[in-house]
Amino acid sequence: MFSAFPQLPLELREEIWRYCLPYRVRELDRSEYDLYEVEGESEIPCWLHHITSMNTRPPAIWSVCHEARRVAQETGRVSDPFSLRPADSKWYSYLQIHDRWEDSQRDSVHMNWPAMTTYDDDGYGMPLRALSFDALRLSGKASIMFTFLHSCLKPDPGEKVAIFAHPPSPGGCYPHEDGMAHLRVYRRAMLSDTRALRHLDNWSVVMKTVVIHQDIRIAAMTGLFGLLGDALVQIVDVDEVERMADLLRLARNCEQGFNVTARQDFEPLNLQEVNEAVKQTLIERGYGDMVPKVRPAVLFRLCPRMCNRLGRAVTPPPRPIGMGRGFVSFWLDNPKARR
Numbered sequence: 001m002f003s004a005f006p007q008l009p010l011e012l013r014e015e016i017w018r019y020c021l022p023y024r025v026r027e028l029d030r031s032e033y034d035l036y037e038v039e040g041e042s043e044i045p046c047w048l049h050h051i052t053s054m055n056t057r058p059p060a061i062w063s064v065c066h067e068a069r070r071v072a073q074e075t076g077r078v079s080d081p082f083s084l085r086p087a088d089s090k091w092y093s094y095l096q097i098h099d100r101w102e103d104s105q106r107d108s109v110h111m112n113w114p115a116m117t118t119y120d121d122d123g124y125g126m127p128l129r130a131l132s133f134d135a136l137r138l139s140g141k142a143s144i145m146f147t148f149l150h151s152c153l154k155p156d157p158g159e160k161v162a163i164f165a166h167p168p169s170p171g172g173c174y175p176h177e178d179g180m181a182h183l184r185v186y187r188r189a190m191l192s193d194t195r196a197l198r199h200l201d202n203w204s205v206v207m208k209t210v211v212i213h214q215d216i217r218i219a220a221m222t223g224l225f226g227l228l229g230d231a232l233v234q235i236v237d238v239d240e241v242e243r244m245a246d247l248l249r250l251a252r253n254c255e256q257g258f259n260v261t262a263r264q265d266f267e268p269l270n271l272q273e274v275n276e277a278v279k280q281t282l283i284e285r286g287y288g289d290m291v292p293k294v295r296p297a298v299l300f301r302l303c304p305r306m307c308n309r310l311g312r313a314v315t316p317p318p319r320p321i322g323m324g325r326g327f328v329s330f331w332l333d334n335p336k337a338r339r
Helices: 010-020 049-055 066-075 127-137 146-151 179-199 216-222 241-253 271-284 288-293 328-333
Strands: 025-027 076-079 091-093 100-103 108-111 123-125 142-145 203-213 233-237 294-303
Touching: 010 066, 025 049, 025 100, 025 233, 049 294, 066 076, 091 127, 108 127, 108 233, 123 127, 127 142, 127 179, 142 146, 146 203, 146 271, 203 233, 203 241, 203 271, 216 241, 233 241, 241 294, 271 288, 271 294, 288 294
Parallel strands: 025 108, 108 142, 142 203, 203 294
Antiparallel strands: 076 100, 091 123, 233 294
16 A cells, blocks of 8 residues: 555646546446347356446545545536437437446447337437437447447438438327338438437447456456456457457456356457448448448456356346336246246
8 A cells, every 4th residue: 555645746646546537338228138148048147237237336436535536526427318418319218327427538338229129118219319419428439239230221222311300209100190101200210310320430339248257356457447447348349459359368267167157259250250241231321431430349348246157146137117128027937047
């Protein structure tokens, strides 16, 4: 312990506190079902709701002393992004996160929503416009899932894409509405929402998710999740070879020699293949000019609960409010999830 720290000049102490602040990925919503599933596996490697919950908290130095808290609050605060968005950038989802800590200079924004689907009780509004608005309030960086990008509608030849189009009524087509007219309004709105890709110059597209189960103190020593281990979610572009290798090595070491609920795939992505997949997806939707600004990436999550170890109790995610593709029926119907 550095006992002479209080004797340092105030300006130097504040710079040290600022150096301890993490660069975080602010999640717009919880992962669908709050569950990371491994293809071909029926076991559950990790419930993600506690990672997302921990990721909304203030940084570690916020709880150290008044001086550190004042430094953290220079650029950070707890806010509800939903209430800050203008009318043309509203988006509702039963998985959205309301109150969260965010740093206007250091944080990027990520949306876990897996696909641009038809309007129902699960989601309503303009997801990409909401995401880009939140990103512009912070560092200007945003990320989406590749499945979401791939689900964006393709304009027909000669079809004009409106700068903005109001979304249809929530909850699907009402009895007094014409079904085809409802779909036309939906298509027009979703094509317009995709234009929000041009609102930012820095996009990452998540091609793969890896959960690292490790003690938070050990993770902090690696420096891969912030200096104090309080940046639990990291998005790494696939061309960051060295950092990607370090994270995959850490993830692999956390599973080797242990009986885990499900083995994950730690093989690095083929840079040429994922770049081509993202490029082709953008070109097909008329956004070939965005190819240099959109990069494939891998999403890493740090779970300090070791919940992938066999024999450890797995806490189900909180019960959602309302109907939708919620995880209530999934949790009850999956006997392996209850073991």
